[in-house]
Amino acid sequence: MTAPRRPLALITGASQGIGAATARLLAPRYDLVLGGRDEKRLEALADELTEAGPVAVRTMAVELTDDDALATALDGIDRLDALVHSAGVGELGTVEETTAQTWRHQFDVNVVAVAETTRLLLPALRAAGTDTGADVVLVNSGAGLTARPGWGSYAASKFALRAFGEALRAEESSNGIRVTSVHPGRVDTAMQERVVAQEATAAGTADGGYDGSKFLRPESVGAAILAALTATRDAHFTEIMVRPQG
Template sequence: MTHADDRHDTPVTLITGATGGIGAALAHVLHRHDLILQGRDLDRLQALCAELPRARPLVLDLTRPQTFAELLEEADLGRVSNLVHNAGVVELGRVAEQSHEIWTHTLAVNVVAPAELTGLLLPRLRMERGNVVFVNSGAGLSASPGWGSYAASKFALRALADALRAEEAGNGVRVTGVYPGRTDTEMQQKVVRQEGHTYDGDLYIRPETVAEAVRYVLEAPRDAVISDLTVRPSVR
């Protein structure tokens, strides 16, 4: 039996994009936390939560950040110790060819939604002296041809993390950007198809490896802040 005091000491971690490759790996790696798993598909969320007795679903549409405040109030989240921004979208294309709809969608999901969700949850995170982790990308450090909209969103996410870190240091909230290289996920399969290449998952980082890196960030001793963490495939 879990006592009330034990529950209060247990971190409460909200993960966005929880049904994706890295998100699901995070949920399993952090199974000893009380988990709030965000996604758009309630059935997929409930299936994942069924595997994790300390997890509950949170349905948010990240393309509509204007709905977050009301939905979070209805969800009655309670404590939030950690916020892991893992959700993201990518659509490759040259700047001369991509429409403003793709740019708007990419920036909304990859930047505006994390900014809005963070702002709404900051009072809870401050009370917990918690952590905010932005799962970024190697594209947040260097932009390549055909990656303009995605890289722009990830550069912006890096700026959001840097600003938030400076703003919240005095409140005890630690902020980290994690920059995985190519990871073996469904999103990576889509990217490789768009690039016209043959997919070989053995060339890429396993989602569980990225998840373990995030777990270290969350559980690192309080005498330090891991501001940025880069994770690269060992096979090239």
């Protein structure tokens, strides 16, 4: 008797943080493609997952803003059940301080690379969507809902990411593709540690040390992503907001 086909999920930003946590949560249910820039970390995570259980994992070390390299890396994926966009960058600064280079970089990574990755994988997503259903999850931010002083370029990129998700949802729902935007509060990640240091510098205060216990754990955001992916097909979590308790 042939074993049932395991669904396939591709996760960007999988070398650390929310992406890596999500991979660990999905491994019991999905075969995985782990995307990221740090090949050593991706390989270490792949080894960890395959040792823990019967999951097929391949790594995809690629710079998402390199269009040609991205197209080559994604070539050959003809069916994809879930696409989780976890890669992103964040650079703080007032409108006065933020250069065009910083604006372009954040939009290139947080929006353009997401759109291009999705575009290239639409045939694979539709192949699953019109059969058993497919999902695209966009790891957004609280900054994608509310802009604050000093967060202009980052928030603008996340507002744009939310708009991209709304357009994709409207265009692809008839193909069985659900689109979920996840808006976490502050998460205990390396990126958050850099943000806290930037905030201290901008405020002209001494860095009192980073206390990640005040923030969400990456696994908590991963659990929200898993909930969206495993919802019955008559349900669709269009947006999920996750905040630290207390």
